[in-house]
Amino acid sequence: MEVPATTCRTGAHGTLPFIATICKVCKTGRNIPHSARWRGEDVLTPRVKLADVAKVVGVSTATVSRVVNGKPGVAEATRTAVLAGLETLGYRIDDPQGTHEGLIAVMVPELGNPTFGSFANELVIQLAAADRRMVLCTSGPGGTSEDQYLDLLAGVAVDGLISVSGTAADTLGTNDHYQRLLAGGMPTVFINAYDATIPGAFFNTSDAEAISQSVGHLRRYGHTRIGLALGQQRYLPAQRKAEAFLALGLPAESIVSTIFSIEGGQAAASRLLDAGHTAIVCGSDVMALGAIREVRSRGLEVPDDISIVGYDDSALMPFTSPALTTVRQPIAALCQAAVEALLSAMAGAPADPAEILFHPDLIIRRSTGPVHDR
Amino acid sequence: MEVPATTCRTGAHGTLPFIATICKVCKTGRNIPHSARWRGEDVLTPRVKLADVAKVVGVSTATVSRVVNGKPGVAEATRTAVLAGLETLGYRIDDPQGTHEGLIAVMVPELGNPTFGSFANELVIQLAAADRRMVLCTSGPGGTSEDQYLDLLAGVAVDGLISVSGTAADTLGTNDHYQRLLAGGMPTVFINAYDATIPGAFFNTSDAEAISQSVGHLRRYGHTRIGLALGQQRYLPAQRKAEAFLALGLPAESIVSTIFSIEGGQAAASRLLDAGHTAIVCGSDVMALGAIREVRSRGLEVPDDISIVGYDDSALMPFTSPALTTVRQPIAALCQAAVEALLSAMAGAPADPAEILFHPDLIIRRSTGPVHDR
DNA sequence: CTGAAAGCGCTTACAG
DNA sequence: CTGAAAGCGCTTACAG
Numbered sequence: 213m214e215v216p217a218t219t220c221r222t223g224a225h226g227t228l229p230f231i232a233t234i235c236k237v238c239k240t241g242r243n244i245p246h247s248a249r250w251r252g253e254d255v256l257t258p259r260v261k262l263a264d265v266a267k268v269v270g271v272s273t274a275t276v277s278r279v280v281n282g283k284p285g286v287a288e289a290t291r292t293a294v295l296a297g298l299e300t301l302g303y304r305i306d307d308p309q310g311t312h313e314g315l316i317a318v319m320v321p322e323l324g325n326p327t328f329g330s331f332a333n334e335l336v337i338q339l340a341a342a343d344r345r346m347v348l349c350t351s352g353p354g355g356t357s358e359d360q361y362l363d364l365l366a367g368v369a370v371d372g373l374i375s376v377s378g379t380a381a382d383t384l385g386t387n388d389h390y391q392r393l394l395a396g397g398m399p400t401v402f403i404n405a406y407d408a409t410i411p412g413a414f415f416n417t418s419d420a421e422a423i424s425q426s427v428g429h430l431r432r433y434g435h436t437r438i439g440l441a442l443g444q445q446r447y448l449p450a451q452r453k454a455e456a457f458l459a460l461g462l463p464a465e466s467i468v469s470t471i472f473s474i475e476g477g478q479a480a481a482s483r484l485l486d487a488g489h490t491a492i493v494c495g496s497d498v499m500a501l502g503a504i505r506e507v508r509s510r511g512l513e514v515p516d517d518i519s520i521v522g523y524d525d526s527a528l529m530p531f532t533s534p535a536l537t538t539v540r541q542p543i544a545a546l547c548q549a550a551v552e553a554l555l556s557a558m559a560g561a562p563a564d565p566a567e568i569l570f571h572p573d574l575i576i577r578r579s580t581g582p583v584h585d586r
Numbered sequence: 587m588e589v590p591a592t593t594c595r596t597g598a599h600g601t602l603p604f605i606a607t608i609c610k611v612c613k614t615g616r617n618i619p620h621s622a623r624w625r626g627e628d629v630l631t632p633r634v635k636l637a638d639v640a641k642v643v644g645v646s647t648a649t650v651s652r653v654v655n656g657k658p659g660v661a662e663a664t665r666t667a668v669l670a671g672l673e674t675l676g677y678r679i680d681d682p683q684g685t686h687e688g689l690i691a692v693m694v695p696e697l698g699n700p701t702f703g704s705f706a707n708e709l710v711i712q713l714a715a716a717d718r719r720m721v722l723c724t725s726g727p728g729g730t731s732e733d734q735y736l737d738l739l740a741g742v743a744v745d746g747l748i749s750v751s752g753t754a755a756d757t758l759g760t761n762d763h764y765q766r767l768l769a770g771g772m773p774t775v776f777i778n779a780y781d782a783t784i785p786g787a788f789f790n791t792s793d794a795e796a797i798s799q800s801v802g803h804l805r806r807y808g809h810t811r812i813g814l815a816l817g818q819q820r821y822l823p824a825q826r827k828a829e830a831f832l833a834l835g836l837p838a839e840s841i842v843s844t845i846f847s848i849e850g851g852q853a854a855a856s857r858l859l860d861a862g863h864t865a866i867v868c869g870s871d872v873m874a875l876g877a878i879r880e881v882r883s884r885g886l887e888v889p890d891d892i893s894i895v896g897y898d899d900s901a902l903m904p905f906t907s908p909a910l911t912t913v914r915q916p917i918a919a920l921c922q923a924a925v926e927a928l929l930s931a932m933a934g935a936p937a938d939p940a941e942i943l944f945h946p947d948l949i950i951r952r953s954t955g956p957v958h959d960r
Numbered sequence: 961c962t963g964a965a966a967g968c969g970c971t972t973a974c975a976g
Numbered sequence: 977c978t979g980a981a982a983g984c985g986c987t988t989a990c991a992g
Contacts, residue, residue, distance in 0.1 A: 263986090272963045274965095275963075277986060277988085281987080283988090290962085324707055326700050326902070329697035329702075333697050336724050336725075337728040337729050340728065345730050345735070345738050346730065348706075348723070348724060355711050360719065364689070501902065532905045635969065645979085648979060651971055652971090657971095659977060664977075965989100967988080968986085969986095972984100973981100974980095974981090974982095975978100975979095975981105976977105
């Protein structure tokens with residue numbers, strides 16, 4: 213099998229680094245696509261023509277053409293014979309968009325946070341049940357950006373998009389890519405994001421509810437100096453949690469924004485502990501683990517000295533030390549609603565721009581307890 | 587924008603459930619692909635023809651054709667003018683394979699196990715550094731099967747494949763799909779799998795080394811009744827760990843195979859504890875957490891009564907109760923080697939079928955301790 | 961229902 | 977280096 217030259221179609225823009233790459237200058241691929249090779253097509257033997265099939269079956273090319281294109285006015289017997297001929301000769305229909313089975317793309321931030329893995333898992337299952345295939349686009353720091361993925365999707369046969377905690381949750385920055393995709397009619401649905409300028413369907417866990425459950429639980433244990441450790445303030449869930457926190461009569465000084473990671477949780481906890489808080493509500497379970505680490509690094513104990521509440525109820529949280537009290541996102545319900553909305557959008561239903569809030573559940577484990585004055 | 591009818595091209599096989607689905611009977615899509623809509627093409631206005639461009643630029647269709655196809659023998663000035671004309675009129679080249687930028691597909695089992703999330707994260711980063719885009723195919727129970735994904739890949743523009751702990755690690759069952767892809771020249775690379783009948787490159791963590799480190803550590807603590815809790819025996823890593831275990835002089839009765847999950851770990855531990863073992867080496871961290879749960883459910887403590895060793899050193903294991911002693915897979919090194927091999931295969935380097943073993947590290951935390959006779 | 965033939969969009973020797 | 981013209985594979989009125 214001959215390896216085709218690795219230049220773009222024009223041949224004018226130098227050699228391309230890899231086979232089947234498109235040329236950055238003219239956006240054109242090579243003449244013989246590399247993918248044709250592993251599809252098992254022999255690029256050297258000419259492909260089957262309509263005329264070949266017509267000759268074998270003993271009909272005109274017109275008739276074969278009609279069958280291939282599903283035009284009416286072909287006797288059933290003839291159609292069957294032609295279909296058989298197409299099959300045996302291996303005639304391939306030229307589909308510029310790439311014939312495919314309604315592939316769904318799912319955008320998720322980095323998979324380091326197990327919650328996003330759970331969303332992905334739940335979505336494959338739900339989509340598989342609807343006989344859909346899903347492909348995951350993970351961005352994450354150091355990886356491919358969400359915008360790069362969205363550009364990519366324009367060149368790949370994708371029929372629907374589910375975005376989980378994506379840039380549409382980022383209150384800074386524009387969502388041009390999503391705007392363009394939606395304007396073009398790409399069925400799209402969002403989980404844990406909201407952008408009023410995007411006419412999409414948004415399915416979110418209620419941050420207000422999560423905060424009120426967490427704070428209520430701590431107050432019942434007698435805590436009054438309650439801190440809130442959040443990730444980047446530019447993300448909507450962080451903003452909403454902060455608002456809900458203030459709405460409960462707690463002071464703005466008790467809110468610390470760092471980043472959504474173990475280190476971020478530890479840093480936020482450090483400042484909140486310095487300020488004399490006896491309980492900390494965290495923006496994610498991962499941050500909560502960082503907060504616990506900070507408490508212990510000071511020779512204190514959770515929950516004897518300090519209570520910690522997480523958010524997400526991600527996998528394995530029952531096994532942490534101590535088992536984490538946290539607010540469970542209703543992942544299955546969220547995914548089910550999102551998939552349903554996506555499928556109906558794909559079926560042509562008119563877009564119904566709205567935000568639907570889902571109620572979380574407080575899962576009480578061992579990281580919270582009665583206040584203990586220090 | 588008109589929504590096209592949702593029937594296949596032949597129109598003879600009933601209505602398709604969704605727009606842009608292919609017909610199960612004739613494998614044909616509809617006439618107007620749905621994807622054309624969100625790409626912003628107006629399906630109702632005819633597309634730009636070569637002749638249109640020729641007229642505007644003031645050359646013959648032959649010249650435009652030459653430029654589009656990169657044929658030689660066009661004056662540079664003419665070529666530039668034509669390229670400009672193509673651009674302004676928005677002429678689109680019909681690329682049946684879908685022009686794309688060398689997309690890489692990564693197959694991973696379910697993301698419930700954080701280790702697979704870590705592999706995915708590491709691979710996006712490494713591929714992004716090489717200016718490659720990656721798309722994740724998660725199988726997992728209840729989801730889309732690996733074989734379904736592999737079939738799908740034949741219809742999508744994918745230029746390379748990395749399979750992590752896939753069916754090629756399954757010693758039962760055939761790997762026809764991989765065989766076909768590889769035979770067709772699809773650049774493919776495997777992580778944590780091995781199938782001698784596949785002429786691919788395999789990058790694996792040494793199971794023998796992992797077991798010998800774990801057992802050695804426990805023996806140093808005085809344990810002699812050491813059990814091994816594994817997942818399905820059909821998977822190669824389970825088989826290899828069992829072999830290594832026996833090679834260390836430990837009895838076959840001390841090996842229990844269940845499944846790779848918390849429940850599997852718990853069930854295996856239950857049988858091993860009944861048989862009087864004082865330490866259990868597990869096939870994954872997730873199984874180890876199940877084993878710890880079983881120990882505790884019997885009123886015993888880890889590591890005071892029973893020592894537990896995990897495998898993977900997945901995310902968050904330092905935060906479990908107790909922090910898990912485990913064997914760390916060298917994920918970064920494994921991914922780096924796999925990506926390098928894949929890129930060179932994509933660049934046309936001859937396939938180099940071989941298995942390369944990577945050495946793991948024992949991470950000693952708090953779930954292991956001196957033997958304590960019961 | 962079917963085919964001969966005209967037509968369409970693109971490519972490619974051939975002539976200059 | 978460029979265009980007129982023949983050719984290719986497919987589609988589509990039109991005639992029967």
